[in-house]
Amino acid sequence: xxxxxxxxxxRALEAWLDAGGPLGxxxxxxxxxxxxxxxxxxxxxxxxxxxxxxxxxxxxxxRVRARIVAVPDEATVVLAPEGGPPRPVPLAGIRDARxxxxx
Numbered sequence: 311x312x313x314x315x316x317x318x319x320x321r322a323l324e325a326w327l328d329a330g331g332p333l334g335x336x337x338x339x340x341x342x343x344x345x346x347x348x349x350x351x352x353x354x355x356x357x358x359x360x361x362x363x364x365x366x367x368x369x370x371x372x373r374v375r376a377r378i379v380a381v382p383d384e385a386t387v388v389l390a391p392e393g394g395p396p397r398p399v400p401l402a403g404i405r406d407a408r409x410x411x412x413x
Contacts, residue, residue: 364410387401
C-alpha cells in the first residue's frame with residue numbers, strides 16, 4: 311500500500327461520509343497502512359511472513375525477538391529466538407507481535 315493508495319481511499323471515504331454516511335457530519339477520518347512494524351494478529355499474517363523477524367510477547371518467554379521458522383497448523387507457529395533453537399509456540403500464547411525492523 312502506498313501513500314497515494316491511502317490518499318485515494320481517504321478521498322473516497324470522505325465523499326461517502328459527507329454525503330450522509332452513518333457517522334453524521336462530525337467525524338475524524340484516518341487512513342493508513344500497517345507500516346513497517348506491521349502487527350501480526352491472525353494466522354494468515356504468520357504464514358505470510360515466514361522467514362521474517364518479529365518482536366513479540368510470548369507466554370513463558372516474555373518479550374523476544376525471533377525468526378518465524380514455520381506455521382505448521384492454525385494454532386502453532388515455530389519461532390527461533392535470537393541465540394536459541396526453534397521451538398513451537400501456541401498462537402494463543404502470543405501477544406503484541408510485530409514485524410521487527412532494524413532502524
